[in-house]
Amino acid sequence: MAVRGYEKALGLLRTLPRVCLYNIAPIPGSNKRSKRGRGQHGGDKHGAGNKGSKARQNYMRIGYETGNWPYYLKFPFEPYYLGHHLKRQYPPLSLGQLQLMIDTDRINPKKPVDLVQICNSGLYKINPQCKHYGVHLTDEGADNFTAKINIEVQWASEPVIAAVERNGGTITTAFFDPPSLFALTNAKKFLESGEPIPKRMIPPEDAISYYTDPKMRGYLADPDQISWDRLVLAQKYGYTLPKIEEDPDYEMLTFRKDPRQIFYGLEPGWVVNLIDRMILKPTDPELKEYYKG
Amino acid sequence: MLRRLVIGAFRPSGCLQGAARLSTIAETNTAEVEQISAEGFQSPMIVSRDLEFPTNDGRSRMAWVENMDTVQEKKLGMVDLHPDIFAIPPRIDMIHSNIRWQQLYRKVNLVQVNNRAEMRGGGRKPWQQKGLGKARQGSIRAPQWVHGGKVHGPRAPTTWFYMLPLHTRLYGLRSTLSVKMAQDDLHIVNALDIPTNDPSYLEELAEERLWGPSVLFVDDTDVAPENIAVAADQIKHMNIIPVYGLNVFSMLKHDTLVLTLSAVERIEKQLLFFMHRSDRAKLSEIFKTDQV
Numbered sequence: 001m002a003v004r005g006y007e008k009a010l011g012l013l014r015t016l017p018r019v020c021l022y023n024i025a026p027i028p029g030s031n032k033r034s035k036r037g038r039g040q041h042g043g044d045k046h047g048a049g050n051k052g053s054k055a056r057q058n059y060m061r062i063g064y065e066t067g068n069w070p071y072y073l074k075f076p077f078e079p080y081y082l083g084h085h086l087k088r089q090y091p092p093l094s095l096g097q098l099q100l101m102i103d104t105d106r107i108n109p110k111k112p113v114d115l116v117q118i119c120n121s122g123l124y125k126i127n128p129q130c131k132h133y134g135v136h137l138t139d140e141g142a143d144n145f146t147a148k149i150n151i152e153v154q155w156a157s158e159p160v161i162a163a164v165e166r167n168g169g170t171i172t173t174a175f176f177d178p179p180s181l182f183a184l185t186n187a188k189k190f191l192e193s194g195e196p197i198p199k200r201m202i203p204p205e206d207a208i209s210y211y212t213d214p215k216m217r218g219y220l221a222d223p224d225q226i227s228w229d230r231l232v233l234a235q236k237y238g239y240t241l242p243k244i245e246e247d248p249d250y251e252m253l254t255f256r257k258d259p260r261q262i263f264y265g266l267e268p269g270w271v272v273n274l275i276d277r278m279i280l281k282p283t284d285p286e287l288k289e290y291y292k293g
Numbered sequence: 294m295l296r297r298l299v300i301g302a303f304r305p306s307g308c309l310q311g312a313a314r315l316s317t318i319a320e321t322n323t324a325e326v327e328q329i330s331a332e333g334f335q336s337p338m339i340v341s342r343d344l345e346f347p348t349n350d351g352r353s354r355m356a357w358v359e360n361m362d363t364v365q366e367k368k369l370g371m372v373d374l375h376p377d378i379f380a381i382p383p384r385i386d387m388i389h390s391n392i393r394w395q396q397l398y399r400k401v402n403l404v405q406v407n408n409r410a411e412m413r414g415g416g417r418k419p420w421q422q423k424g425l426g427k428a429r430q431g432s433i434r435a436p437q438w439v440h441g442g443k444v445h446g447p448r449a450p451t452t453w454f455y456m457l458p459l460h461t462r463l464y465g466l467r468s469t470l471s472v473k474m475a476q477d478d479l480h481i482v483n484a485l486d487i488p489t490n491d492p493s494y495l496e497e498l499a500e501e502r503l504w505g506p507s508v509l510f511v512d513d514t515d516v517a518p519e520n521i522a523v524a525a526d527q528i529k530h531m532n533i534i535p536v537y538g539l540n541v542f543s544m545l546k547h548d549t550l551v552l553t554l555s556a557v558e559r560i561e562k563q564l565l566f567f568m569h570r571s572d573r574a575k576l577s578e579i580f581k582t583d584q585v
Contacts, residue, residue, distance in 0.1 A: 006382035010475040013383060018505070019472045021545045024389045106571060122571035 088133040088207070090155040091126050093118065095163055096141020102149070112255050112264055114152040115176070115184040128181040137171075139163065150253045152219075161217055162233055168242035170253050174219040175203035175211050180262045187263070191272045196282070199260045199268035199291050219259060260291075267291070342558075344375050346565050352376040354474070358554065361482050361521075364498050369483055372554065375561050377568070379474045381467050388472070391465030391541040394457040405449040409434045409442030456580030459573055463564060465541045470550075470560075478505065479550045481557060485512055485533070490523035495531055505548020506530055511539055513555035536560055 017023065037043050048055045063072050101107045106121035115134055118124050126132045134154025142163035149169045156173055164171040176184060180200050183190040203211045203220075211218040214225035215233075234241035244253050260268055269291035271280040282288055354374040360367045374380075409415060415434030422429050436444045457465075473479040480502075487494060499508055507530035510521070517525075517533045525531045534543065536559045544550055552560070567573070 006380075009383055010380065010471065013472060013475040014477070016476075018476055018478060018548060019383075019385065019388070019469075019545065020548075021392065021542070024385050024392065024545070026389045026393075027386045030386065120571060122574065 085131075087131065089131050090134055090136035091124070091132055092136045092138045093124055093153075094138045094140035095145040095160060097123070098137070098151075099141060099145050099147060102147045109147050109149045110249075110252065112150045112152065112252060114257075114264065115154070115181075116187050116263065119185050120187075126181075126185050128178050128185060132181070133178075134176060134181065148249070148253075150255060152257070156216070158215070158233070159237075162237040162239070165230055165233065165241065166237070166239045168244060168247060168253075170244065171217050172219050172256065173211060173216050174257070175200075175207055176262070177201040183262055191274055194271060194273075196271045197262055197266055197268050200262050202259075219256070342373050344373060345562065346375075346377070346569055348376055352380065354380045356474070356479070356481050359480055359482050359502075361485055361487050361498070364494070364501050366502050372481060372557065374474075374557065375565065378467050378561050378564055379470055379479075381464075381471050383472045383475065384464060384468045385472075387461060387464045387468050388541055388545070390457065390461055391469075392545065394455070394462075395540060395542045397453040398455060398457075400453040402447055402451040403449045404447045406443040406446030408444065408446065409436060412440075412442045415442075455582060456577060459567065459577055463567055466539070467564060469541045469544045473544060473550050478548060479552065480504065481552050481554060483554055484518075485510055485521045485553060486518050487520045487524065490520040492524045492527040495521070495524045495528060499531070499549070504551070507547040508532075508549045508551055509534065509543055509547035510551045510553075511536060511556045511560075512553045513559045536563070 013019070036046065045055065048057075053059055060066070063070050065071070098107070101118075101121050101123060102109050106123060107113055107117050111117075115126075118135060119126065124135070126134070136155040137151070137153045137160050139157060139159040142159055145163045146167060147169065148167045149164065150171075151164065151169065152172045152174050154173060154175065156171060161171050177200065179198050183197065202208075208220075210216055212220040214221040214229045217226060217229075230241055244250055247253060255264070257264060258267075262268065266272065266279075267281075269282045269287060273280060282291065354376050355371045356374055356379075358369045358372050360369055409432065412434040415432040417432075419430050419433050420427060430438075432438075432441075434440075434442045436442055470479065487498075495508075498504075499506065510517070510525065510531070510533040512533065513536050515535050516522075522533065525533050530547070532543070532547070536556050539560065
């Protein structure tokens with residue numbers, strides 16, 4: 001077996017004097033002090049060129065066109081931006097990244113994966129305050145995706161669904177309203193706040209069609225339709241659909257949240273006491289009625 | 294390697310330091326080691342442990358476990374060490390940045406020199422502007438005057454505090470442990486119990502085992518056994534610290550590092566936990582000094 005480089009380094013250390021406070025040094029040139037040189041040592045114009053705005057650091061403001069009527073004043077209205085600040089955004093996560101997370105033990109594929117697991121990996125950034133409504137699972141790296149998982153995302157396309165189901169996994173697209181997203185993206189902070197778990201609201205009008213579509217594996221779609229569409233998709237993409245009924249992980253793969261539920265295993269209305277490690281459930285009939293429907 | 298190791302183990306004490314130093318690095322071959330141990334020792338003990346976050350590329354490290362209750366060294370057995378802690382690429386520059394940080398972050402300047410506004414007097418124009426043939430002056434505390442104020446003098450309090458990134462802190466600790474291990478300056482003992490509280494016992498022990506004059510003992514507990522605490526207290530270059538006090542500066546300041554088995558366990562557990570936790574980026578956020 002070839003000797004690894006660091007083994008050589010460690011072996012070399014055995015013949016060298018003892019490393020102590022007086023013979024250590026940084027890498028030469030690593031902490032270079034920024035100095036303004038004089039004369040031949042970078043003096044003269046100090047690298048700023050000869051004359052002009054670059055030499056004087058008076059850069060033109062953004063959008064200024066040296067006297068022309070600027071573009072942003074010439075066309076004040078761009079209709080395709082209408083309401084863009086209100087549109088829902090789904091920060092992307094590629095299948096390749098997901099596979100890497102699973103391979104590096106950031107995500108446990110033996111349990112259902114949802115936004116909580118993805119956020120807890122520490123590798124996915126999302127901010128519900130910026131109109132981020134969850135994960136958009138993209139098809140980059142779909143050819144190399146080999147994990148068998150039960151994943152719940154907020155947006156997915158057809159090839160992504162095919163890539164997950166080809167490996168015997170299942171995928172659901174589910175909508176979460178902003179209060180639910182705050183709870184999901186930082187579950188520990190939410191549970192420590194002592195508030196009861198809110199109930200998940202139904203999707204807005206323009207998202208209803210997506211989340212009730214069995215082709216998109218919407219969480220509000222008919223399960224029978226979904227199992228039919230799984231077969232259709234397998235034929236379209238030319239793979240044989242693994243039978244999840246015979247899978248040893250059948251329970252895990254078919255585990256789904258209730259449309260009103262936010263966390264796996266916790267129902268809306270419950271309060272989780274992390275200090276005493278106990279769960280408080282509502283007893284008032286009115287509260288029960290509210291969280292039920 | 295194993296052959297050399299065994300020769301190192303049986304070599305009579307008091308031989309050349311370089312030869313005796315062969316004792317700590319070994320490649321794992323548990324069966325062979327067990328066999329040799331059974332032949333060589335009365336009570337062989339392989340302290341095999343389940344390492345957390347095991348490496349999957351076949352790397353391994355083992356070290357001898359020694360005793361402290363006799364001056365003569367007795368090898369009690371061998372222990373598995375995590376190669377990600379005790380055999381990583383030695384980065385001297387990472388060690389240096391840790392040392393620099395440890396010396397700087399606690400430094401506070403308390404020296405203050407008055408500027409012209411803070412000096413006493415000097416509000417009056419010392420002489421008229423024109424007509425005297427003298428240079429024009431506005432204040433007797435101007436910086437060009439003797440006993441004038443100081444421009445850009447030291448101002449208190451000035452701190453040099455900064456936080457070294459978590460990764461660099463971890464790497465510095467692991468690098469130093471690896472360097473100590475590679476240079477045979479790291480010894481693992483079963484416990485810090487010694488039979489007497491006489492400091493000469495510790496000095497004899499260090500001389501007998503060719504531990505450098507200065508020794509740092511690290512234990513898992515806050516309270517050291519009484520004998521060693523009393524003995525080490527009278528020797529300025531032998532010190533005892535708990536695991537949570539382990540730092541790069543102290544390890545390099547002392548020639549030899551002596552860890553107890555429980556200290557090894559704790560060090561590995563803590564370092565591996567911080568190496569593998571997923572919210573490492575968030576931990577350093579509160580120390581950012583350039584927040585907008």
